Structures are given as C-alpha cells and as structure tokens.
Amino acid sequence: MTTTSLTPAAAPQAPVTAAHDLTGKRRIAFASYVDENYLPGFLVLLRSLALSNPSVCEDFVVLHDDLRPGSIAKIRALHPRIVLRRVNAEHYDSYKKGDQDNYLVRKAYFILDVFRIREYDTVITLDTDMVVLGDLGELLKLREGLAAVPQFFYGQHKLNSGLLVIQREYLSDAFCAKLDATGRSGDYELDKHDQGILNAVLDGDFVRLDARYNFVKRRLSGDLPVPEDTAILHFTGRHKPWQGGESGYSQAEERWREFEMSDAEFHAAYLNSSGGLHHDLLVHFGTPHVKRTGNVEYARKVAAAHIAAGDYQDAVDILSGVRIPLDEAWPHEVLGHALMSVSRHDEAKAQLLLAAAAPNRAATAYARLAQMAWVHGDNAEALKYATAGLAVDPTHRSSRLWAQRAASVPAQELGAPEDQLAHVAFYMDRQGNAGDKLLPETVRLGFGPDTTTRRWHSVHAHRYFDKAALDRVNARRGLVIGGGGLFIPDTMPNGNSAWQWNVPDEHLRAIDVPIMVYAVGFNAFDGQSYRAGRFRESLRLLVEKSAFFGLRNHGSIAKVRAMLPAHLQDKVRFQPCPTTVSRQLVPGWTDPAYREDTVLLNAAYDRAGLRFGHDYAHFLGEIAKAVRAIGAHTEVRCVAHSLDDEKIAFDLRREHGISLPVIPMYDFDNDEIRELYAKTRLVIGMRGHAGMIPFGVGTPIISLISHPKMAYFLADIERPEWGVSVHDKNLGAVLTERAIGILDDHAGTVADVHDRQRELWKVTEANAADIRAILGA
Template identity: 70%
Template sequence: MTASVPVPAPRSETLTGKRRVAFASYVDENYLPGFLTLLRSLALTNPTVCEDFVVLYDDLQPASITEIRKLHPRIVMRRVVPERYDDFVKGDPENYLVRKAYFILDVFRIRDYDTVITLDTDMVVLGDLAELLRMRDGVGAVPQFLLDQSKLNSGLLVIQKEYLTDEFCAQIDAVGTAGTYELDKHDQGILNALLAGKFIKVDPRYNFVKRRLSGDRSPDEEDVVILHFTGRHKPWNGGEHGYSGAEAAWKEYDLSHADFVERFLALDDEKHPDLLIHFGRHLVASEGRHDGVREVAEAYLAKGRYEDAVEILGRSPIPADESRSHELLGQALMATSRYEEATAHLLLSTAHAPAAARPFGRLANMAWVLGDNAASRDYALAGLNADVSDRACRISYERAEAIAARPAEAGSPSEQLAHVAFYMERQGNAGDKILPETVRLCFGPDTGDRSWHSIHAHKLFDEAALERVNSRRGLVIGGGGLFIPDTSPNGNSAWQWNVPDRLLEKIDVPLAVFAVGYNAFDGQSYTRRRFEESLRLLVSKSAFFGLRNHGSVEKVRALLPAELQDRVLFQPCPTTVSRQLVPGWQDPVTRDDTVLINCAYDRAGLRFGHDYDHFLREMATAVRAIGKHAEVRYAAHALDDERFVFDLRREYGISMPVEPMYDFDTDQLRTAFARTKLVIGMRGHAGMIPFGCGTPIISLISHPKMAYFLSDIERPEWGVSVHDRNLGAILAERSIGILDNLSATVADVHGRQEALWKVTQDNVAKLKTILG
C-alpha cells in the first residue's frame, strides 16, 4: 500500500504564517540515559536553537520527567496511547521493546506544529542542525545504510504539516493492522510501505549509523552531524568493542548537570536567551557567582524581562571595574524607570574608555527622557569624543541642538490640542515620521504648533507636562503602534507612553486615543500586569478610544474587564486615507513604470524564524519575474532595511536602485508612493501609506498587523506570508496581475479606502464635539 497525496492541513494558527517547529522523541526509562545525553548535546552544539521538544512517553517516573525538564526550557510532555498499537501485526508481539518501537508513530498525531523533527534517543548531536530546520517539504530522512536506498531509516524524520493529519494517521493504522510491511522493521517498515520511496533524501551525516565507524574510527573523520547508536549495544550500557571513536563522542556529552551547565555557559558562541536563562539563573543563584551573570542578564533584557535583569545583577555588589555589568544594570534600571540608580551605574560603566560611547549614548537618551536637554547634549558630546562614529550619540547630540534652537510655540494654549505621539528623528523610520502629521490632519489642515502642543511619548510625563496638558483644550494620543513593549521600555506604563498612573489620573481635559495599534509580534509579550493596569486606567479615562485595526481591538478588549470592553472602537490609521486628508491632493495623471519593494529587519528573529534563506531565495525569484514588467526599486524606510539589497546582490547577483525614504520629508514620501504602480512592503506603513495614496499594495506578512489591515479592507489576497513555501511564485503572479490590471486595482483601492474614510469621518465628528 502506498500513501495517497496528503490532504492539506489547516493553516498555521499564527497570522503571519510563521512556521512552528518542534523536536520530538519517544522516551522510556530504559532509554532515558540516552535521551538526557541527546538533550545535552543538542544544547551544546546548537546553542542558538530553542524550539519546543515534544516528549512522547508511557511509563516515565516523575523524577525522570524532572531530569528531562532540567535540560530544556520548552519540554512538552505528551502521553502515548499504547493500546492504539495492540492490533498492529508485529514480528515479535511478545517483545516489549518491539511493542514500544511503534509508539514514535504518535508523532504524526501532533497538530500543534508545522515542522516536527524526530530524533531517536540513542542519538547524539555533534553539529549544526540548521539545514534540518530550514527543510519545508514532505518527509525528510536518511536512506538506509548499505540497503535499499529507496527506503528510509526512521531514526531521524523531518515531517511537514501535510503529513501531520488524521488522513495520514489512518493510513498508518491501515498498514499496521493489515501487516502489509516488513514486520521486523516495525515503525520504519510501516513508513517505508506508505511512502514507497517518496521521501526527501537527507545527507547521511544527519543520521550516521554507528556501524559506519567500525574499527574504532572517529566521527570527526566523516563530519558527522548526528550519530546514531543503532543495534543492541548502547553506550550507556557498556558499548561495543570496535567502536571506541563513536562512544568517545557520546561520552563527551554524558555529563553531570553542573558540568553541563558550566560547559554551556563557557561556550563562546551566541546563545538563545531562553537557554541562557534556563541553565544560567539557577547556577548563578545557588552559588552567588559573577561569571555568567552578565550573559543571563543580557538574556533577560533580550526577552523584555527587565525586573529579572535588575534582580540578578543586583544580588551582590558589582566591582567598579566591571563596566559591562554596570552598563547592563543601568540599562535594566532605566527600562524600569529607576532613573537615578540607572544614571549611577551608567556613569560607572563609562570608565572603560574603549566602550564608553555606548553608555554615554544611554545617558544622553535618559537625560532627554527626563527633560534635561543640556545634560543630554553633554553626555552625547562625551560619547562622540569617545567614538566619533557612534550613531546613538550623534542622534542625541543633533536632537539636543535642535531643541535648543527651537522657537517657542506660537499658539495659545487654550486653543491647542496636546498630542502624545512618537516623533521620529531625521533618518528614522519613514513610516513613523509621517504619522503625527497625518493624525493632526484628521482634525483640520493646520498641523503646526498654533493648533498643537507636541508631547513625545517616550519622555517622562511629569508634573510640568501634566500642567501643560491641562491648560490645553484636550489630549490626543496616537497614531502608530504605541502598544508595543520594547521600543522604549519603561516601568511606568509598560507601553510606549511613559506616563505614571498617578499623573494619568490627574488629566482633567478630554482624552482621546486615536488610531493606536497593538503591535506585539508573534511570540512577543508585555510586562503583563503593569501593562494591563495602565491600559485599564487609560480606557476608563478616555472620552474616545480608537484602535487602528480590528485585530488590535480584539487583543485589547481581551485584556479589559467586561465593563470597559465596549469602549474600544475601530479607528483606521489616518495614513490609509491620506488622499482625503492632504489639502489640495490630486491623484497622479500617470504613474512611473516602477514597483517599490520594502523589507524590515528589526526583530529579524521574530519576523523570519528559520526561514530567512528561504525568504531571500524566493524574493530573488519574484524580483527577476516582476522586473520583466516594470523597474523594481527598493524603498528603504530605515537604514537597516538596506540589508535586503546587500544580501540579494551578494547571494543572487541582483542589484536594485535604492530610494532612501528615511531621508524624505512627508510630502516626498507621499509623492513617491503615489507615483509608483505597486508597493510590496513588509513594514506596516509600507502598506498603509501607499494604500492611503491610492496605490495598489501587496504586503509581505511577517507581523500580525499586516494581516489585520488586509482583513479590515477585505483583501487578504493582497498579502503573502514571508514563510510561504511558494512565496516567489505567488508574489510574482499577484504583482504581474496587478500591473496588467492597474486601473481596475487602483479603483478597488479607492473603493476600499472609502469605507475607512467613512469610519474616520464619523469618529472625528464625535471627537470635535468632545474636544471643542
């Protein structure tokens, strides 16, 4: 019997289509020593990899499960159902080991992941598994050694979602109960009968059977990645004569837990923050030691766990000459709004001259947050004296100079609205630069300081700021994705507006939250309790609370008590209706024969996971195809976005002209987007701004907000996941389709926009009454 074509499985639950990857093994008490060694080897040879590890089991003792959990932070225990295999025809039904050999087949009943990599418990990992993590098709496996190469060895399987289905499990059960397979091969026999040679052949280095190293040969001679101790003689039970090289490799990872953690922390390689926290925190806590503290603290900072970073660094006094530890503690204290303490530690860290620019840059930014412009300038200048090329210090210095030269506001406070927003610096993200002005256009054509009093969201909202707000006729907060935990972390609100509750309580003018977004990535979290408390107070204080997509509305409502949920409304980002807002707007009579592409690289791990190589390869395919129909140019919203152009040229020899949009003013941005035929963008505002200018878009979805927006305008087909298996072909087909039907697509954009404009008009009419 052979397998039918797998039925497509439901799409990944993540809105971005990001692949959920897991490892899996069947483990029992007899093979537990091998599995513990396997886990240690995985962490030591692949320290940047930390995916869920599913443990299939039937008879493990609680103490054994505890030992397993000590070796991995993301263990998922799943009990198998042994009775499921009772009716399978077996070669030796009385042998309990034969019976258990089928239990790994439960892996095909897992529905939580898009890719599952199974590893036998008599394996040891010796090298980089990146190639396996990048696999995206079918079932991958190594052919049997010295046997029929059309048959696989099931010790390693890389299983994709289309095989993790009820239909494929039914086929497994049918073959097992019929006995139409090699009975002495157990689970492997069933899979070979089903697949009939139709599996993706993996290099033997990834399932290198011990027999290939007979004569005491070392696995180093063959560049082995995964060594498999097939046969009866396991290294934890005494091993076998003639395989000393293989067994020596296994014993390298047969360590006590303390020795294992010591070895992990001593690795020079980059390490996954979850692994660092899991292995490092207890050792540091139990022994009160300083070595390893910095790395664990950096891991906490990377995960947004700022209080934990403060706690672990502050357990014992830091020697004055440990500048990096002082800097990390200063960074963590700043993120929790303990500014005086942060200043002291950052000043100590500047004593190390070769690295002084970075802490001076942090001090300059913190002084600006606290409203001390002179100190900010001085710190920035000190940082530039330490390293004239330091970009953070240069930005702080130029900002301080600009603030000092800024004229006083021209407007009368009683006639102004206060406006909390993220005001982007020159050469900052182009999308963020355009947001404050576009929000203001909703309330009238005057976007300057006669009508508006600007409050940067990241600056500490203190008593003086409160007094200034209460002297205005109202307060508008928006737009942009201000509900994000890590752009400018603070302990006052745990989102971007740095406002303490006690001062938020004292605002006595009408308050409107306008077109704010809930901007967390898949897998990213807030300091939940502090954020929820601040959010509830904000909603209760607001006369209007509008979020820029229905996805954000749902996320925020879920964090609120029932009595506040209905106050959260939909208010589209005003950039999506720019044609209606900009005074004197005229649609272009003709468009340039160009397509603009934008990619984003902030939080690249959250965006791409293991799929960046795939993304780049598929984008090369798309760029070549689209380039036959229009000139393809690159729209860099931020300096870091230009990485795509360099990578594409280096890997695929494709060169693209770059539009440095981070240098454009708002009129130049709108003009550039209005005149092109199509924008393919990964940033939220690389979709929303051109859409608002009447230009067709295709979103490269790496963040939920992209899917939220396309859902709101009822055009999900205008998006494709960066993880899509056929990204290049889909993107090329849809792009060429739009170019071939440009007038109709532009008309569709205008029609979609009308619905958003109607919502905006209705909301603004209410707000004008509320705000006077």
C-alpha cells in the same frame, strides 16, 4: 464588486487570533519517544542538542507512556520548551508484530504517534540513542516532503527512521490511516517495527538526506573515528553507551560520553558556547547556574538576554543578586540599562557612571546617560553626556543620535494654549523610520487641516510626563494620543506605563481635559509579549480616562479588549490609521496625472529573528525569483523606510546577483513620501506603513506579512489576497502572480483601492463627529 460597510455600528468583532496563524510563521518541533530504560540516552541527547546548536530552541515533544515524575523533572531541567504527550499505547496492540509479547518490540511502534501531532508545520524526530555533534540548521530549513537518511545496509530505497524531518502534509489523518492499515495487515518487514511500516507505506518516496545526519554506529566497526562532519551519531543495535557499550566502538562512545555531565558542568559549557545563544536556553540554564555560582559574567549574559526579550525587571533581579566588582564595567552597564528600563533612574545613573570609567564600555554608557537626561527634559545634561560618548568613539551612532536630539530647538508655539490640542506621539528623528515621521502630522490632519503649533502642543511620548508636562496639557483644550504602534514594550521601555508613553498613573489620573486615543496600534510581534502587569494596569486606567479610545485595526481591538474588564471593552472602537485615508485628509490633494512604470519593494529587518525565524534564506531566494519575473514587466526599486531596510538590496546582490536602485525614503519629508508612493504603480512592502501609506494615496499594495498587523489591516479592508506570508513555501510564484495581475488590471485595482478607502473614510468621519462633540467644537 460587493462592498461591506465598516462603520462603527457594523464593525466586525475580530477574535483574538494566534500570531503565527496571521504571519504564517512555521512552527517547528523536535520529538522523541522516551521511556525509563532510554531516559539516560535522552538526557545526553538533550545536552548534545543544546551544546551543538546553542542558538536553536524549538518545542521538544516528549512522547511517553510510563515516565516517573522525577524523570520528567530531569527532562524539564534540560530544556525550557518540553511538551509532554502521552501515547495511546493500546492503539498499537492491533498491529501485527514479529514478537507480540516483547515489551521492547511493543514500544518500538510508539514513535509513530508523532504523525498524530497537529500543532506544528515541521517535526524532527530523534531516537534517544542519538547524540548531536554538529549544526542542524539545514534540517530546520527543509520545507518539502518527509526527509530521512537511507539505510546503511539496504541502499537508497529504504530509510532509517531514527531521524525524520516530517512536513505538515504527513501530519494528517490520511497518512495515519495508511500507517494503521499497514500495521494491522502485517504487510511489512515485521522485524523492522516502525521503520518497516514507514518503508512499506512510503515505498522509497522520501527526501534523501546526507548520511551525516543519521550516521549509524555500524559505519565505524573496527573502532574507526567519528568523521568530523558528522551531525548526528546514532548508536543503533542492542548495546547502548549508557548500558556499557560494545567492543569495537570506543571512539564513537567517547563522543557520546562528552555529554554525560553534571548540571553544573553542562550549564557552564552552554554559557561558554561560541556564537549566539538562544534566549530561552540562556535563561533556563544560566539562571540556576548564576544562583549556584554567583558568577558575574554569566549573570551579565542572562541579564542581557532578558533585556533583549523585554524582561527588564528579570534583568535587574539577576544582576542585583550578584556582587559586581567596581572595575567590571560591562555588568555595570547592563544593570544600568535594565534599571533605566524600569525607571529606576538614580540607581541606573550610578551603574552607568561606573561603566563609563572603562574605555571599551564608555561610549555606550554615556549614550544611556544622555538618553536618561533627555527623557527627564534636561537637554544640557543630555548633550554633555552624548558629547562625552562621541569623544570616546566619534563613530558611536547612539551618542550621535542623543546629541542631535539634545541640541534640537523645539518649534516656537504660535497659538494660545486654550486654542490648542496637546498631542502625545513618537516624533521621529531625521533619518528615522519614514512611516513614523509621517504619522504625527497625519494624525493631526484627522482633526483639521492646521497641523502647526498654532493648534498643537507636542508631547514626545518617550519623555517623562512630569508635573510640569501635566500642567501644560491641562491648559489645552484636550489631549490626543496617537502616532504609531505605541502599545509595544521594547522600543523605549519605561517602568511607569510599560508602553511607549512614559506616564505614571498619578499624572494620567490628574489629566482633566478630554483624552482621545486615536488610531494607536497593538504592535507586539509573533513571539513577543507584554509580560508585566504594569502594562495592563496602565492600559485599564487609560481606557477609563479616555473620552474616545480608537485603535487602528480590529486585531488590535481584540487584543486590547482581552486585557480589559467587561465594562470597559465597549469603549474600544475602530479608528483606521489616518495614513490610510490621506487622499481625504491632505489639503488640496489631487491624484497624480501619471505614474512611473515602477514597482517599489520594501523589506524590514528590525527584530529579524521574530520576522523570519529559520526562513530568511528561503525568503531571500523567493524574493529574487519574484524580482526577476516582475522586473521583466516593469522596473523594481528598493524603498528604504529606515537605514536597515537597505539590507534587502545588499543581500539580493550578494546572494543572487540582482542589483536594485535604492530610494532613501528615510531622508524624505512628508510630502515627498506621499508623492513617491502616489506616483508608483505598485508597492510590495513589509513594514505596516509601507502598506498603509501607499494605500492611503491610492496606490495598489501587496504586503509581505511578517507581523500580525499587516494581516489585521488587510482583514479590515477585506482584501487578504493583497498579502502573502514571508514564510510561504511558494512566495516567489505567488508574489509574481499577484503583482502581474495588479499591473495588468491597474486601473481596476486603483478603483478598488479607492473603494476600500471610502469605507475607512466613513468610519473616520463618524468618529470625527463624535470627537467634535467631545471637544464642543
């Protein structure tokens, strides 16, 4: 096998790649052709879509040729993700038509421009004379073919083009060429326009949808009521509700007029919708409504949405703009949460104490007060608040966590300061994420075999780095920053740096010992971003101050370099995560004499919406197929890095009748983690360290890619085939084929893992030499 050296001088310069291209996450859009005549219908369509599907917000492509600026403004007010796309009207002049001079007939073909869209994997078209009355979730899950409802009058062979669910294979030049050829030949039902062309090209080859997804008005002739299960009602024919309607369809038109409302009525209706509200819609509709009304409950909802997305200052701003009564505990608690997330702790404390007066919010408020006290190094105060939270609710998990942290006694430091390195890391709690527990120790192994307090002074990244902490660091030989994806905005937010180390610029500038950033990752998810300039400013200062700045993959390097001025970009270099070379670092390591005949399966559920989108049911079904097939060769077990990871076992049993033994790795110590992964034959993992740790101890891996960092690592070791997207249409078959292939050639794959690891070790050794020179050791 040909290998390529990954030494610093030869390291590839990875471009910044779009996250969805790395994770395979499906991009979905709705689309409509809209003109001034049909604008009233489209505005009702948008309102009905939001109110009937309040948790759904995908791009909405508006095909148009003559919309006025005021009309566009009205459209944008009703959807936060409008994508305007002007149609090439002249393109359709060459089509043969039943009435060449009728402008309505000419425009009927413009919706065919949807097939010229290339940015999405699935596009759902909706006619502007439709109103959405029910859940469209099943349409969003469709993965195959071109789906539509058969025509009402013509049987199953022909489709009604008012609703189309179009997959990527039809969004192609080849399919557009077929449409053009048919349109120009006139070999179709001319009076059916775009629908006639589609039926001629498809000739019945489409996926049949239930009529409730395109329930045409004609089915209700004689003023019949709209069936309760109707998802989309379609006002076909000449007479439209906004033009006065048609006799004999009053009950249908009443359903349409339910969504003919003012902005204030619409915003209030959305904010009062039951079920989960989509962040983008909640913010888009809630912000002007709060400004208009000053409603505290709506302000709380919008602020909570901002917090969930990591937009903490926006949450502060909206709640600070309304008057919160003293006895409204929940808004006080949310404002307190937002304020502490931007490091305005005195104000946050006042808000949280107000919230703690109400029994239903007290436990959460006390837990946040305990967190703030712990962040500032006051363990006694933190324990007091955490205990108060547990007194209100003995089952409150967050209060219990902060009580445990506050009561823990730091290990006694055995070494002299001048002989120690300070180490900023995220030190994980007991029963926390197994990978994060292992990381700090493994980072230290990169600097030598002694990982104890004789050589190391621990600095928890999440605690405020105050003047006393600064003095302690400056008394050491140097400062190592590493132990996780510290460049992430939301695990433990703060306003000082906007990343995981809670360090203000003034104290970062005052560090006068060598700073070594070691194998840190840029861990933003697909759909997650750093929106604050504060992060960029802190990052730039950190790079300027660092004597060594190493990131764990080239994807992270590209992301960080893009945020830096040109003169700092070359300081950013490749330092693999030390877990990937554990066999070289762990003192006395020996490869296992035998391996258990097992495959370990790991799935992650933090930020599940960002990981799976609309595809979780698909993912689960495909994993069930793979588990059954792989299980015929060897035993499959679930390995849980955190408590939440056990969900895969519960869901497989409930939905597919598959029972897997669960290994609670969150309870393991570091040696037990490495030993378990070294003694299995294959690890199929979704967490980054469910790939890097087993790889590091010499075990073959297959990564379930739901986060860009998984693809980054596989690119660095030049084995992209060891990963498969959780969104892959054929995930079960692909995973089975690759797993069985690895098991059948296990010795060869282990040798390949060792070979790939040697390349990472070369980089690590070269960097270690540079670090020794920096430290004068």
